[in-house]
Amino acid sequence: xxxxxxxLAGLTWQMIVMWAIxxxxxxxxxxxxxxxxxxxxxxxGCILCNLPDSGATxxxxxxxxxxxxxxxxxxxxxxxxGAMIDFGPLLADPKLLLFGAAAQFGIFFTLSMASLLGFxxxxxxxxxxxxAADGPTSIFVANALGSRYxxxxxxxxxxxxxxxxxxxxxxxRLVTTKRERMIRMTYTPGQISRTTRILFPIVVTIIAGLxxxxxxxxxxxxxxxxxxxxxxxxxxxxxxxxxxLANLISLLLGLTVAVRMQAESFLVPETLMILALGLVAFVFxxxxxxxxxxxxxxxAKKKINPMxxxxxxxxxxxxxxxxxxxxxxxxxxxxxxxxxxxxxVAGQVASVVAGGLILSMIAPxx
Amino acid sequence: MQFDIPAFVRSLRFLAxxxxxxxxxxxxxxxxxxxxxxLTRGRDEKA
Numbered sequence: 001x002x003x004x005x006x007x008l009a010g011l012t013w014q015m016i017v018m019w020a021i022x023x024x025x026x027x028x029x030x031x032x033x034x035x036x037x038x039x040x041x042x043x044x045g046c047i048l049c050n051l052p053d054s055g056a057t058x059x060x061x062x063x064x065x066x067x068x069x070x071x072x073x074x075x076x077x078x079x080x081x082g083a084m085i086d087f088g089p090l091l092a093d094p095k096l097l098l099f100g101a102a103a104q105f106g107i108f109f110t111l112s113m114a115s116l117l118g119f120x121x122x123x124x125x126x127x128x129x130x131x132a133a134d135g136p137t138s139i140f141v142a143n144a145l146g147s148r149y150x151x152x153x154x155x156x157x158x159x160x161x162x163x164x165x166x167x168x169x170x171x172x173r174l175v176t177t178k179r180e181r182m183i184r185m186t187y188t189p190g191q192i193s194r195t196t197r198i199l200f201p202i203v204v205t206i207i208a209g210l211x212x213x214x215x216x217x218x219x220x221x222x223x224x225x226x227x228x229x230x231x232x233x234x235x236x237x238x239x240x241x242x243x244x245l246a247n248l249i250s251l252l253l254g255l256t257v258a259v260r261m262q263a264e265s266f267l268v269p270e271t272l273m274i275l276a277l278g279l280v281a282f283v284f285x286x287x288x289x290x291x292x293x294x295x296x297x298x299x300a301k302k303k304i305n306p307m308x309x310x311x312x313x314x315x316x317x318x319x320x321x322x323x324x325x326x327x328x329x330x331x332x333x334x335x336x337x338x339x340x341x342x343x344x345v346a347g348q349v350a351s352v353v354a355g356g357l358i359l360s361m362i363a364p365x366x
Numbered sequence: 367m368q369f370d371i372p373a374f375v376r377s378l379r380f381l382a383x384x385x386x387x388x389x390x391x392x393x394x395x396x397x398x399x400x401x402x403x404x405l406t407r408g409r410d411e412k413a
Contacts, residue, residue: 094399097392104388108381116374124377193406196399203398211391346392353391357384 010052014263021261022046025155034162037250038135042155045258060259063252068150071143073253074136075221080246081136081348082225083238085316087200089342091192096308096339098292100346103312104354105288106131110281111358117273122366123147125358127274130157131281132351133164133314139257140218141355145366151260152271156278164315165322167279171286172326176306180294181330183305187338197230208353214363215356222352285313289343305336311343314351320344 025043029036048056067073090096107128114124126147129138138157142150160167172181201223208219228238260266293309311323320340327334 091399091403094396094403097396097399098389101385101388101392105385108384111384112374112377112381115377116369116371118368118370118373121373121377124373125380191407192403195406196402199402199406200399203402204395207391207394207398211394212387349395350388350392354384354388357387357391358380361380361384 007052012052012263014267015050015052017267018050018261018263019047021266022050022258028162032162035158037247038158038254039162041251041254042158042258042261045255046261048255049258049262057259057262060256063256064259067252068139068143068256071140071217073249073256074139074143075217077136077246077249077253078218078221078352079225079228080241080243080249081316082201082222082227083229083241084246085222085226085229085345085348086341087197087226087345088189088192089338090345091196091200092189093339093342096312096342097346097349099289099309099312099343100348100350101312102292102309103285103289103343103347104131104350106281106283106285106313107351107354107358109284109288110277113280114277117277119270119273120366121362123149125362126150126153127156127277128281129153129355129358130160130274130278131285131313132355133157133161133282133285133319134316134348134351134355135161135253137218137314137352137355139253141358144359145362148265149270149274151257151266152274153278154257155261156275159275160278160282161315161318164282164313164318167282168286168310168313168319168322169326171283172290172307172310172323175287175290178330180306181326182334183303184331184334185302185305185308185336185339187335189338194230194232198227201226201230204349208356212353212356212360214359215353218352218355219349222348282313286310289313305334305339308336308339308343311340312347312350314344314347316344316348317341319347 022043025039028034029039111128114127122145126142129141142153205223209216289309289312290306293306307323311320323340324337327336
């Protein structure tokens with residue numbers, strides 16, 4: 001009978017704290033609907049890996065080596081994400097891509113802040129990529145750079161993505177006037193041929209491959225998914241990528257990442273700093289997009305609602321929905337969803353390019 | 367906690383170089399999309 005309970009001796013207070021963290025993630029997923037596809041498996045996995053002599057750790061470690069250590073899961077997930085994205089609004093107004101670039105400011109700003117706080121370059125760059133507002137990119141970059149803080153980075157990335165409806169409106173209100181938020185924009189859908197839609201993913205892959213070769217895996221898998229969607233002859237594969245593949249990988253990804261959430265490596269002061277720096281990344285991404293739109297408004301005849309700039313943060317499609325709703329709250333007849341969606345998908349492309357550029361710049365130095 | 371000023375100064379180069387590079391890549395993509403739109407304008411269906 002005593003044998004049944006001898007494992008209790010291995011229980012530490014840190015494990016119990018991790019159960020609470022896992023429980024909080026499950027609660028956020030179920031009761032608050034925050035990124036449930038990732039937070040629920042991660043929360044459960046967190047509890048699973050923080051039991052004394054947990055027999056699950058070895059299995060999850062095997063999955064980690066098979067799917068995350070070699071960057072396979074995030075890339076496969078990108079096929080699904082690419083298949084979900086409609087680049088139509090962006091192709092109709094390609095200058096929106098500039099907002100995608102502007103709203104990556106938080107990534108590079110956070111790299112500087114993390115360096116200032118004494119993080120090693122590989123860790124600083126991995127933390128900075130939380131600002132990509134894109135889980136797979138964060139996982140890919142943190143893993144490729146061999147960061148010690150992969151789990152904390154992933155938790156921060158997905159938590160802040162879920163918190164976009166809270167973080168972005170507060171930041172936008174801080175740096176815009178009501179008058180600016182009420183700027184109306186007319187949407188004139190341009191003629192986009194099917195040929196353009198098909199060639200776009202191929203051309204972007206070639207450009208990314210030539211300019212930022214380290215980004216080509218991320219961009220290429222994203223664009224392959226989009227090509228499945230746009231080619232028009234692979235509907236079943238496109239639907240499979242959007243639903244079955246994306247769901248299956250999300251499920252495995254969340255559970256597998258939890259193996260890096262063991263108390264001894266997760267409950268360190270650096271985790272709190274990473275969570276804080278993740279917030280800095282999201283805030284300065286938003287500022288970057290808004291101020292870039294304001295800069296353009298200094299010269300442009302047709303004014304741009306600065307909130308559209310904020311949608312250049314990736315976090316697709318939540319950010320564009322939040323921005324469109326904010327515009328409607330200020331003026332019920334102001335419809336900027338299409339422009340915000342265009343900037344939002346631009347942010348998706350820009351964030352993976354930024355991830356590739358970070359790798360190109362930092363990987364040779366670490 | 368100690369502030370690492372030399373690392374911070376070094377990282378400013380990444381900030382400038384990285385952010386500018388993202389703009390450049392986006393500019394190239396914009397040019398490519400404009401070219402694609404021009405070459406295929408009105409060829410098949412609307413967006």
